[in-house]
Amino acid sequence: MRPTPPILNTLSDPLLLELLLSGKVGVIPTDTVYGLVCRATDQAAVQHLYGLKHREHKPGTVIAADINQLVDLGLKARYLKAVEQFWPNPISIIIPSSELGYLNQGLGSLAVRLPSNQELINLLFSSGPLLTTSANTNGQNPANNMAEAHHYFEDRVDFYVDGGDLSGRQASTVIRIVDDAIEIVRPGAVNIDESGRIIA
Numbered sequence: 001m002r003p004t005p006p007i008l009n010t011l012s013d014p015l016l017l018e019l020l021l022s023g024k025v026g027v028i029p030t031d032t033v034y035g036l037v038c039r040a041t042d043q044a045a046v047q048h049l050y051g052l053k054h055r056e057h058k059p060g061t062v063i064a065a066d067i068n069q070l071v072d073l074g075l076k077a078r079y080l081k082a083v084e085q086f087w088p089n090p091i092s093i094i095i096p097s098s099e100l101g102y103l104n105q106g107l108g109s110l111a112v113r114l115p116s117n118q119e120l121i122n123l124l125f126s127s128g129p130l131l132t133t134s135a136n137t138n139g140q141n142p143a144n145n146m147a148e149a150h151h152y153f154e155d156r157v158d159f160y161v162d163g164g165d166l167s168g169r170q171a172s173t174v175i176r177i178v179d180d181a182i183e184i185v186r187p188g189a190v191n192i193d194e195s196g197r198i199i200a
Helices: 014-021 043-053 067-073 077-081 118-127 146-156
Strands: 026-029 034-039 061-063 091-096 109-113 130-134 159-161 173-178 181-186
Touching (some): 014 118, 014 159, 034 043, 067 077, 077 091, 146 159
Parallel strands (some): 061 109
Antiparallel strands (some): 026 034, 034 130, 061 130, 091 109, 173 181
8 A cells, every 4th residue: 555645835845855856756836737747857757657647649848947957858959049038937848859758758849848936946956857747637627736636646646745726827838939930839827929929
């Protein structure tokens, strides 16, 4: 029988970093909604995370403290430099990632984001990039609070971090750049026009 997952109260709890570094998967408040997360460099943890979501050919998003972490992960600096003006922001950008099949599920591209939440950035500097996907099961709405997150995952995850009620938050805006134009893949927290201008 699996142990009851701990519920932590802050992203700065040392136990959270310890759990992530040891390959655990859990639920945290991200800069947008609650996310199911694990270290992006840990292939076994990534496989476990995707298994919890029953997701194939629908990869999650990698969040990082800075571009250097994404380059160290294996993403090409030239793609990241071309879009760095959009960050830090709740904007996830799909870029080529042919070398990271375990993360992109063989699609050859991956959404990445540099968040603006300082507590999350501090965690990322210590943990390295995290793979994240919304905290819900397929076809359901993302969890807005701990009760909903626990309803979805119960003791099948290794930890929870309680960030309160996040029902007022939107998921990140997801974009890709096609022939110098912006394609909105998923509308979200930030409005962007086709020229790449952020609309207040």
